[in-house]
Amino acid sequence: xxxxxxxxxxxxxxxxxxxxxxxxxxxxxxxxxxxxxxxxxxxxxxxxxxxxxxxxxxxxxxxxxxxxxxxxxxxxxxxxxxxxxxxxxxxxxxxxxxxxxxxxxxxxxxxxxxxxxxxxxxxxxxxxxxxxxxxxxxxxxxxxxxxxxxxxxxxxxxxxxxxxxxxxxxxxxxxxxxxxxxxxxxxxxxxxxxxxxxxxxxxxxxxxxxxxxxxxxxxxxxxxxxxxxxxxxxxxxxxxxxxxxxxxxxxx
Amino acid sequence: xxxxxxxxxxxxxxxxxxxxxxxxxxxxxxxxxxxxxxxxxxxxxxxxxxxxxxxxxxxxxxxxxxxxxxxxxxxxxxxxxxxxxxxxxxxxxxxxxxxxxxxxxxxxxxxxxxxxxxxxxxxxxxxxxxxxxxxxxxxxxxxxxxxxxxxxxxxxxxxxxxxxxxxxxxxxxxxxxxxxxxxxxxxxxxxxxxxxxxxxxxxxxxxxxxxxxxxxxxxxxxxxxxxxxxxxxxxxxxxxxxxxxxxxxxxxxxxxxxxxxxxxxxxxxxxxxxxxxxxxxxxxxxxxxxxxxxxxxxx
Numbered sequence: 001x002x003x004x005x006x007x008x009x010x011x012x013x014x015x016x017x018x019x020x021x022x023x024x025x026x027x028x029x030x031x032x033x034x035x036x037x038x039x040x041x042x043x044x045x046x047x048x049x050x051x052x053x054x055x056x057x058x059x060x061x062x063x064x065x066x067x068x069x070x071x072x073x074x075x076x077x078x079x080x081x082x083x084x085x086x087x088x089x090x091x092x093x094x095x096x097x098x099x100x101x102x103x104x105x106x107x108x109x110x111x112x113x114x115x116x117x118x119x120x121x122x123x124x125x126x127x128x129x130x131x132x133x134x135x136x137x138x139x140x141x142x143x144x145x146x147x148x149x150x151x152x153x154x155x156x157x158x159x160x161x162x163x164x165x166x167x168x169x170x171x172x173x174x175x176x177x178x179x180x181x182x183x184x185x186x187x188x189x190x191x192x193x194x195x196x197x198x199x200x201x202x203x204x205x206x207x208x209x210x211x212x213x214x215x216x217x218x219x220x221x222x223x224x225x226x227x228x229x230x231x232x233x234x235x236x237x238x239x240x241x242x243x244x245x246x247x248x249x250x251x252x
Numbered sequence: 253x254x255x256x257x258x259x260x261x262x263x264x265x266x267x268x269x270x271x272x273x274x275x276x277x278x279x280x281x282x283x284x285x286x287x288x289x290x291x292x293x294x295x296x297x298x299x300x301x302x303x304x305x306x307x308x309x310x311x312x313x314x315x316x317x318x319x320x321x322x323x324x325x326x327x328x329x330x331x332x333x334x335x336x337x338x339x340x341x342x343x344x345x346x347x348x349x350x351x352x353x354x355x356x357x358x359x360x361x362x363x364x365x366x367x368x369x370x371x372x373x374x375x376x377x378x379x380x381x382x383x384x385x386x387x388x389x390x391x392x393x394x395x396x397x398x399x400x401x402x403x404x405x406x407x408x409x410x411x412x413x414x415x416x417x418x419x420x421x422x423x424x425x426x427x428x429x430x431x432x433x434x435x436x437x438x439x440x441x442x443x444x445x446x447x448x449x450x451x452x453x454x455x456x457x458x459x460x461x462x463x464x465x466x467x468x469x470x471x472x473x474x475x476x477x478x479x480x481x482x483x484x485x486x487x488x489x490x491x492x493x494x495x496x497x498x499x500x501x502x503x504x505x506x507x508x509x510x511x512x513x514x515x516x517x518x519x520x521x522x523x524x525x526x527x528x529x530x531x532x533x534x535x536x537x538x539x540x541x542x543x544x545x546x547x548x549x550x551x
Contacts, residue, residue, distance in 0.1 A: 063450070064446055064449065064450065081447075081450055083443050083446070085441075087443040087444050087447050089444065089461075089465070090545045091468075091545045091546075101447075103461075104448065104453050104457065105451060132545050134545060134547070
């Protein structure tokens with residue numbers, strides 16, 4: 001068990017937190033001295049008890065919140081952010097929702113339309129372009145949300161428990177598809193979850209955070225290569241890794 | 253981004269999983285179920301209000317026929333007398349329709365002005381807390397100020413005809429539009445706001461692409477309330493400002509002073525029908541505009 005987590009040497013981290021603390025106006029301390037780094041093309045997952053400041057990490061990384069102390073460095077041209085909710089605009093069709101961020105970034109219309117088409121295809125929603133969010137299931141809405149971020153081709157991708165509200169079957173399916181996107185685009189990912197299985201299945205490293213005030217307490221390296229077959233979830237090695245992470249979670 | 257269509261299509265895990273069911277578009281479903289539902293809707297929408305109407309007319313007959321003597325009946329004539337004298341007698345009804353025309357003009361001009369001013373005021377208030385704090389109380393005051401108190405000053409500046417009537421109409425119809433629109437603009441989901449914040453969206457883009465569309469359902473329910481109120485506003489305005497073409501309010505005050513109960517109630521009936529018509533129209537318009545994506549929660 002290491003106390004700080006460093007990316008492999010000789011690479012510049014895509015995302016680095018050094019001694020980051022966050023104290024809210026009401027006095028709540030969400031983070032104390034959080035250190036972590038994500039290398040380009042690396043998939044890192046953070047698990048921790050609820051209220052340990054996991055989401056605060058992402059909010060600080062994306063600039064939605066400011067750190068009270070410490071340093072945050074993001075080396076990225078484009079940051080993708082996937083919220084807990086799909087946050088789709090209910091009056092926009094799937095196609096127009098997927099195109100929203102590109103629209104806000106004033107992307108050229110032709111280019112935008114091409115990327116929107118590709119992204120819809122990538123998440124398997126071809127044929128649903130004209131549907132409205134209220135006509136979609138929760139899993140499909142989350143696919144739209146993923147596609148919306150993919151359109152901007154982010155090189156750093158932040159996920160705030162995106163599949164937390166989905167049923168187990170849909171979640172596993174979306175995990176498989178998320179990995180497929182990751183292999184294709186090889187962004188740096190920081191993924192927050194409270195599911196140990198999801199964390200182990202997706203990431204190269206799992207970081208375990210302590211309860212509030214949150215800091216990174218342990219790190220588990222997942223040795224499986226990408227692409228990962230869905231069946232590795234049932235392997236003994238996978239179960240052992242999940243056991244290890246769960247053990248740390250109990251200790252913190 | 254390396255979005256590769258071919259490999260995406262070739263991958264096995266494409267398309268909604270079996271567990272992910274596409275919700276059927278509203279209205280679709282088993283034909284039998286659909287029929288049953290529309291029969292229920294018919295009952296709720298027409299039959300029940302009609303029953304209440306029948307009770308109301310029955311009560312009217314009771315009061316008019318038994319509680320009032322023949323000499324007192326001018327106050328509340330029997331319903332069929334109202335229809336016979338006020339509606340079926342063309343020479344009388346023609347006058348009412350002529351008055352209706354001017355009331356409709358004041359109603360719609362007043363409502364249109366209220367909609368523009370109301371939405372603008374709400375947008376302005378939504379932009380900064382200090383603007384809201386300084387303006388909103390005065391919108392409330394405008395709503396509560398007795399029109400009677402304003403008549404001298406309105407007549408001094410705008411005369412006794414259409415302009416003053418329209419202003420009264422706007423004063424009465426303005427507030428629900430402001431309060432509903434402001435509520436709609438301010439109840440946008442925080443996550444959606446943050447999504448726009450992440451992409452450094454300008455104030456105008458945020459308003460245009462997020463807040464205004466999100467506020468449309470609330471805005472329309474404000475329009476609907478204001479539409480009914482603007483009829484009242486027009487009639488109240490006509491009551492106080494009688495110069496120029498006579499509207500329904502003018503007629504009401506004339507018939508009332510002449511104790512012409514039948515024509516008074518026929519005019520009232522027409523005024524109510526106008527109110528119902530604009531209310532229904534805005535309900536329909538609202539469903540046309542936002543009904544596709546917005547479904548009010550039913551109990």
